[in-house]
Amino acid sequence: xxxxxxxxxxxxxxxxxxxxxxxxxxxxxxxxxxxxxxxxxxxxxxxxxxxxxxxxxxxxxxxxxxxxxxxxxxxxxxxxxxxxxxxxxxxxxxxxxxxxxxxxxxxxxxxxxxxxxxxxxxxxxxxxxxxxxxxxxxxxxxxxxxxxxxxxxxxxxxxxxxxxxxxxxxxxxxxxxxxxxxxxxxxxxxxxxxxxxxxxxxxxxxxxxxxxxxxxxxxxxxxxxxxxxxxxxxxxxxxxxxxxxxxxxxxxxxxxxxxxxxxxxxxxxxxxxxxxxxxxxxxxxxxxxxxxxxxxxxxxxxxxxxxxxxxxxxxxxxxxxxxxxxxxxxxxxxxxxxxxxxxxxxxxxxxxxxxxxxxxxxxxxxxxxxxxxxxxx
Amino acid sequence: xxxxxxxxxxxxxxxxxxxxxxxxxxxxxxxxxxxxxxxxxxxxxxxxxxxxxxxxxxxxxxxxxxxxxxxxxxxxxxxxxxxxxxxxxxxxxxxxxxxxxxxxxxxxxxxxxxxxxxxxxxxxxxxxxxxxxxxxxxxxxxxxxxxxxxxxxxxxxxxxxxxxxxxxxxxxxxxxxxxxxxxxxxxxxxxxxxxxxxxxxxxxxxxxxxxxxxxxxxxxxxxxxxxxxxxxxxxxxxxxxxxxxxxxxxxxxxxxxxxxxxxxxxxxxxxxxxxxxxxxxxxxxxxxxxxxxxxxxxxxxxxxxxxxxxxxxxxxxxxxxxxx
Numbered sequence: 001x002x003x004x005x006x007x008x009x010x011x012x013x014x015x016x017x018x019x020x021x022x023x024x025x026x027x028x029x030x031x032x033x034x035x036x037x038x039x040x041x042x043x044x045x046x047x048x049x050x051x052x053x054x055x056x057x058x059x060x061x062x063x064x065x066x067x068x069x070x071x072x073x074x075x076x077x078x079x080x081x082x083x084x085x086x087x088x089x090x091x092x093x094x095x096x097x098x099x100x101x102x103x104x105x106x107x108x109x110x111x112x113x114x115x116x117x118x119x120x121x122x123x124x125x126x127x128x129x130x131x132x133x134x135x136x137x138x139x140x141x142x143x144x145x146x147x148x149x150x151x152x153x154x155x156x157x158x159x160x161x162x163x164x165x166x167x168x169x170x171x172x173x174x175x176x177x178x179x180x181x182x183x184x185x186x187x188x189x190x191x192x193x194x195x196x197x198x199x200x201x202x203x204x205x206x207x208x209x210x211x212x213x214x215x216x217x218x219x220x221x222x223x224x225x226x227x228x229x230x231x232x233x234x235x236x237x238x239x240x241x242x243x244x245x246x247x248x249x250x251x252x253x254x255x256x257x258x259x260x261x262x263x264x265x266x267x268x269x270x271x272x273x274x275x276x277x278x279x280x281x282x283x284x285x286x287x288x289x290x291x292x293x294x295x296x297x298x299x300x301x302x303x304x305x306x307x308x309x310x311x312x313x314x315x316x317x318x319x320x321x322x323x324x325x326x327x328x329x330x331x332x333x334x335x336x337x338x339x340x341x342x343x344x345x346x347x348x349x350x351x352x353x354x355x356x357x358x359x360x361x362x363x364x365x366x367x368x369x370x371x372x373x374x375x376x377x
Numbered sequence: 378x379x380x381x382x383x384x385x386x387x388x389x390x391x392x393x394x395x396x397x398x399x400x401x402x403x404x405x406x407x408x409x410x411x412x413x414x415x416x417x418x419x420x421x422x423x424x425x426x427x428x429x430x431x432x433x434x435x436x437x438x439x440x441x442x443x444x445x446x447x448x449x450x451x452x453x454x455x456x457x458x459x460x461x462x463x464x465x466x467x468x469x470x471x472x473x474x475x476x477x478x479x480x481x482x483x484x485x486x487x488x489x490x491x492x493x494x495x496x497x498x499x500x501x502x503x504x505x506x507x508x509x510x511x512x513x514x515x516x517x518x519x520x521x522x523x524x525x526x527x528x529x530x531x532x533x534x535x536x537x538x539x540x541x542x543x544x545x546x547x548x549x550x551x552x553x554x555x556x557x558x559x560x561x562x563x564x565x566x567x568x569x570x571x572x573x574x575x576x577x578x579x580x581x582x583x584x585x586x587x588x589x590x591x592x593x594x595x596x597x598x599x600x601x602x603x604x605x606x607x608x609x610x611x612x613x614x615x616x617x618x619x620x621x622x623x624x625x626x627x628x629x630x631x632x633x634x635x636x637x638x639x640x641x642x643x644x645x646x647x648x649x650x651x652x653x654x655x656x657x658x659x660x661x662x663x664x665x666x667x668x669x670x671x672x673x674x675x676x677x678x679x680x681x682x683x684x685x686x687x688x689x690x691x692x693x694x695x696x697x698x699x700x701x
Contacts, residue, residue: 086468144659145609147415147468151602155652163645280595290476297469339477 052322061199067314073292076259083252084232089150090289092157097261100127128261136253140246183276394626403576415471418601419478424581449578549691
């Protein structure tokens with residue numbers, strides 16, 4: 001295998017890109033063994049999973065809808081990781097973004113959708129930015145560990161959401177009734193994000209893909225993006241190069257939070273059309289704030305890599321539901337399968353690096369003329 | 378002078394802080410050796426669930442604790458293997474394990490939620506419990522609480538007063554120097570990540586078998602993160618960490634108390650208090666803030682204050698070390 005890659009360097013690059021998917025296949029193979037041990041037919045199970053995720057227009061649309069918040073969060077996580085900070089506060093930022101955008105929708109019930117929707121999405125974006133900037137400021141200027149502060153900001157956001165949805169923002173109908181479900185009134189139908197086909201697929205998916213492309217351009221084709229990456233790679237060197245390191249740490253976390261906030265706004269306007277809570281964050285977010293991190297890791301911390309990664313995870317989540325309904329496979333299996341996929345992808349990185357090192361040493365051992373000849377081919 | 382109700386509240390604070398103290402001691406051992414076990418929340422939940430179910434089936438709390446230890450050590454060993462052997466980000470692995478542990482514990486334990494099971498029997502230490510005020514607060518508790526007391530002392534002594542403790546810290550502070558002195562850095566890291574994980578497992582079981590009396594994921598979720606924050610607050614010292622845990626327990630108790638006094642204020646405000654407080658504490662302790670306060674103090678006080686307040690993480694925390 002080594003020899004082939006040395007001969008065709010381009011093949012090596014293709015292989016690198018495909019590696020996460022090969023790792024996923026390997027994880028699915030291990031999952032198949034588990035299924036056999038459970039006494040299920042793995043082929044039938046996986047075809048049920050595939051059918052549930054991709055089998056029909058509706059299934060495909062559901063997968064894309066599920067992937068949308070994952071992608072938006074993951075794109076933000078990429079910025080944070082590239083800036084050398086870990087943002088575990090996606091859940092809280094998503095909740096805050098959703099709340100802010102819901103408030104906009106509730107405040108102007110009679111305005112035109114063309115005005116309200118962009119305004120609401122912007123407010124979600126900004127609210128997430130604020131919620132991300134706080135841990136950023138704490139990290140940059142007071143050296144507070146961002147992993148812990150973002151987790152705590154999650155808890156605070158959830159408490160704030162529970163308070164707002166139980167009292168000031170509660171649906172007047174629920175206030176009258178005895179059940180008092182903590183949710184807001186449904187937003188005006190004029191505010192629904194346009195649906196692309198007669199499915200649940202909404203414009204938010206396109207928005208998320210656009211965001212991924214823009215963030216790629218931002219990180220790799222602009223000066224500010226370059227500085228964020230420089231700070232992430234080596235803060236000391238960046239400081240000597242004249243970069244204001246704390247400022248770019250704040251910016252990285254701020255933008256990271258902003259995209260999670262946008263994800264919250266998109267969930268409200270594209271999917272739920274209202275805000276609700278079950279007391280914890282997951283009720284509304286479906287753990288998208290956390291799963292987005294996994295998606296980002298899976299996509300190699302690259303915004304464009306996050307696009308297929310989010311699709312894959314969306315498919316796994318949607319397909320898992322179907323699998324459970326059809327085959328009574330315990331849902332722990334799906335959780336385990338998700339974990340396996342992540343573990344395999346993460347460890348495939350290790351082998352990639354080992355092969356890369358071996359490749360380099362082999363190239364060096366060759367005489368210069370040979371390597372020049374290789375470059376020419 | 379001090380009324381009975383207050384003593385009761387304080388003794389419940391001590392009890393409630395116990396798992397945090399145990400988890401903090403475990404995590405300090407791990408982090409002092411240079412590895413961050415970020416999976417605390419997930420591994421504590423898994424350990425709590427396993428401990429409860431095993432104790433229920435075997436009808437022995439101690440076997441339950443043993444099972445919880447194994448689960449905690451297993452989670453920690455994944456982190457050790459992933460970060461040392463596979464050279465992956467400790468934070469990424471720890472975080473993924475947190476999610477996995479949270480979900481898996483909630484799922485596997487769903488048939489066992491809110492059912493009665495075996496609990497640790499309380500045991501008053503003879504003589505010591507008769508000390509006025511302190512006796513009923515500290516020495517009329519369950520054996521797990523006494524274990525936590527001993528653990529804090531032993532961990533401190535081991536870390537700062539023994540040779541193996543010095544080797545442990547050298548692996549986390551200056552791995553290159555330690556390696557040059559013939560210490561196998563990665564072996565140290567493996568050992569203390571796993572030992573720390575086992576303690577975290579005990580902490581998890583302390584919730585389900587002692588404090589919360591029974592298993593339910595909602596009641597334990599979040600404490601792992603608190604423990605991680607307390608490790609920083611405690612400056613990676615078991616004694617200060619224990620105080621941090623007690624302080625956290627006290628603020629929670631205070632929040633509950635205030636909530637009863639002022640029912641018109643939303644519950645949410647009080648629920649958010651401990652979290653806001655933790656952020657503030659991290660802000661105060663981790664920043665130059667403390668330095669500034671110290672320089673404001675009188676000259677004579679500055680040195681002792683500095684020793685008391687200053688914290689610095691192990692220098693090589695979260696890094697990987699390649700032996701060659």
